[in-house]
Amino acid sequence: MNRINLLFIAIFSSLIACAQQIESSVKAKDATSVTYTVEDVVTELNIPWGMVFLPEGGMLITEKSGEIIHFKDGVKTEIQGVPEVYVRGQGGLLDLELHPDYKNNGWIYFTFASSKGKGDGGFTAIMRAKLDGASLAQNELLYKGGPNTKKGQHFGGRIEFDNDGYLYFSIGDRGNRDENPQDITRDGGKIYRLHADGRIPVDNPFVGKTGAKSAVYSYGHRNPQGLVKHYKTGEIWEHEHGPKGGDEINIIQKGKNFGWPVISYGVNYDGTSLTDKTSNSGMEQPFFYWVPSIAPSGMTFVTSDIYPDWKGNLLVGSLKFKYIERLVIEGNKVVKREIILKDLGRVRNVRQGPDGYIYAAIEGEGIVKIIPNK
Amino acid sequence: MKIILASYIVLMMGMSGFSQNTKLEESKKRGSEIYADFCINCHMPNGEGVKGEFPPLAKSDFLIKNRTKSIKALKYGLKGEIIVNGVKYNGFMAPLGLSEDEVADVMNYITNSWGNKNKKMITEQEVAKVAKK
Numbered sequence: 001m002n003r004i005n006l007l008f009i010a011i012f013s014s015l016i017a018c019a020q021q022i023e024s025s026v027k028a029k030d031a032t033s034v035t036y037t038v039e040d041v042v043t044e045l046n047i048p049w050g051m052v053f054l055p056e057g058g059m060l061i062t063e064k065s066g067e068i069i070h071f072k073d074g075v076k077t078e079i080q081g082v083p084e085v086y087v088r089g090q091g092g093l094l095d096l097e098l099h100p101d102y103k104n105n106g107w108i109y110f111t112f113a114s115s116k117g118k119g120d121g122g123f124t125a126i127m128r129a130k131l132d133g134a135s136l137a138q139n140e141l142l143y144k145g146g147p148n149t150k151k152g153q154h155f156g157g158r159i160e161f162d163n164d165g166y167l168y169f170s171i172g173d174r175g176n177r178d179e180n181p182q183d184i185t186r187d188g189g190k191i192y193r194l195h196a197d198g199r200i201p202v203d204n205p206f207v208g209k210t211g212a213k214s215a216v217y218s219y220g221h222r223n224p225q226g227l228v229k230h231y232k233t234g235e236i237w238e239h240e241h242g243p244k245g246g247d248e249i250n251i252i253q254k255g256k257n258f259g260w261p262v263i264s265y266g267v268n269y270d271g272t273s274l275t276d277k278t279s280n281s282g283m284e285q286p287f288f289y290w291v292p293s294i295a296p297s298g299m300t301f302v303t304s305d306i307y308p309d310w311k312g313n314l315l316v317g318s319l320k321f322k323y324i325e326r327l328v329i330e331g332n333k334v335v336k337r338e339i340i341l342k343d344l345g346r347v348r349n350v351r352q353g354p355d356g357y358i359y360a361a362i363e364g365e366g367i368v369k370i371i372p373n374k
Numbered sequence: 375m376k377i378i379l380a381s382y383i384v385l386m387m388g389m390s391g392f393s394q395n396t397k398l399e400e401s402k403k404r405g406s407e408i409y410a411d412f413c414i415n416c417h418m419p420n421g422e423g424v425k426g427e428f429p430p431l432a433k434s435d436f437l438i439k440n441r442t443k444s445i446k447a448l449k450y451g452l453k454g455e456i457i458v459n460g461v462k463y464n465g466f467m468a469p470l471g472l473s474e475d476e477v478a479d480v481m482n483y484i485t486n487s488w489g490n491k492n493k494k495m496i497t498e499q500e501v502a503k504v505a506k507k
Contacts, residue, residue: 046453047468056419089412089473152412152470175411268421322427364453364466 020247021267021342022278023291028325028337029083035309038341041359041367042071048109048361049157050096053353055103061367062110064092070134081129081136086113086122089152094124095169097159097194106130107196111157111169121148123187123209124155124171128198142167142198143215145187151175154188155240158227158298161291162261163234166201167194168252170238173225185211189260191224191238193217203305205255220258220283221250226299237287239296240318242266245276247293247312248286250336257336259283265291288327288334298365304356307372315340315358317347324350324360344368398495400481405483412470413480421488427465430460432488441485445496445504448477474501 015081042048047064056061058072066085072075085093089112099107102120107128114125125144154172161167173180174191174200176209181189192215193204206212226239236252246266250258262340263277265286290296298317302310312328322345328336341347341360348370413431419422419430431437436458437444446452451469456463472480475498485492 046466084473087469089470153415269414 002145014156015042021291022265024337026334026337028294028339030342031338036340036372038344039369039371041369042076043366045361045364045366047363048348048367049092049094050159051349051351051359051367052096052098052139053110053351053355054098055354059367060096060108061361062093062115064094066093066095068093068136070111070131072294076177077134079131079134079136081139083112083114083127083139083141083209086115088122090097090114091122091124091152091155092158093355094155095159097161098282099128100161100165101135106138109142109159109167110195111154111159115148116141117146117148119146119148121150123174124157126159126167126169126194128196137287142194143169143192145171145174149176154223156221156224158225158238160227160229162229164235165196167196168217168227168236170193170221170224170227170240171319172221172240173260173342177222181222181260182257182262184209184213184216184219184365186358187213189219189221190216191221191227191236193216217254218252218258219263220256220260221297222260222264225297228301231301231303231312232255237299237314239299241295244269244271245291245293247290247296249288250284253284258281258286265289266293280304287332288290293320294318294325296325297347298351298361300351300358302352302358304352307358307370308358315350317350317360319346319348319354319363321348341368341370383480394456396420398486401495402486403480404476405479407482408472408476408480410454410485412472413484414472416467417499421484421490423458426463429456429463429465431484431490433490434458438490441496442504445477445481445501446506448480449473449474449501450506473498474498477501 001261048061049064050062054058061069068079068082073153094111097109109128112194113122115122123145126142129139136212146348151174153175156170156172159169170191180186200214206216207214222240224240225237228237239249243266246264263283265278268274296316297319300315304315317323321349323339324341324347326338326340327334344360345365347360348363351359353359361367416428417431423430452467455464478496480497480503481496
């Protein structure tokens, strides 16, 4: 064997040992100047997973540990009647959303890890309820995934409504990537679609397929913690955590397979390869992917006139880098990524309030409001 | 007879040491699975942590010197300023929802990995005794 051959073998085996990754096409940069100040709105929260703004003023906030907090005029009140939450690993009380016609019907939707049903462990569930004073009432369990598992990962849990009133929510792969995400007869690794009252729409993509979970709308997801309706197209945009690298933004489409874990731009946590494929026929490419990972949680489009320079941009919270990313989108591409709200803490959630301001929920801190300089 | 008795005693001692050892090995093995499931995303595959954000567990002076405090952190969470290997951390680790035997297993794993050494095995009973306050 000659030297060149040996060299090839050496290079080749080093490739196998430490998988190569293709970095994101656009890199995040610091803003050239800071054009806003940050104001505390709610202080002393631990993991504020979900938040909604009530039309009568004030907000509801979920703490992962299992509490729903009502906040108004500086006063926090713990809401009673919250179902039992399975707090383990990444699981707990998760997102919160209001029905689009909340003003008239009062329905509040929330996701949580639940140990209800057969077997040890838990799985993501979604419930709706109404507020009766400082208590939940008329609790209705709309869906619960299974089978329960003691795994601590990937509960997903974001909730969003579309323009037709359909309810979407995510469940992550529950730490079982080899069985759940690619199998439509199993829960986990999916985006689900329901009617607002929990019925399964008859035109859901897998209705009538033998053994299929008919609430499933799209599959092949890892751990989606971002779900938001596009302000113009009405499409549901999703983001999900990759392993090491390979976080994604996807535009959800009916019945489509988003590829996890067959295709991914990420590698295993220890740096070894998990798949050699980044594309495959019958599997969707992400709209955008992050290498390295930012650990995305929560997202919103900026639509208000309060931030003229940010209008139409997508804001995404980063747990890992403790900032918000402002993604400028032109056509069907991310053309710029800017870092805002640097170093305040792990950003769990970001939303535009009904007053047009951007609010961010920060772990270990609370909820802040971004106020542009005049 | 004396010799037989003596060698019997030696053998028994060896065996009890051996069974203690296999117990520890089994606990560490279960602990490594819990680590991969519950801790790796913050403390990283080799316990190296992320400087300034997630403290290291590998050769962590905090972990080595504060056995009970570490068990308490895993049972009830940990918040506020701590110093690990000379670096300040002021973060928050939420309670992870592990059962007492799982806390013992993961403690046995992290106190015996990446250059850490712990002579006294941590048992479920020891974990059970650690109170919140």
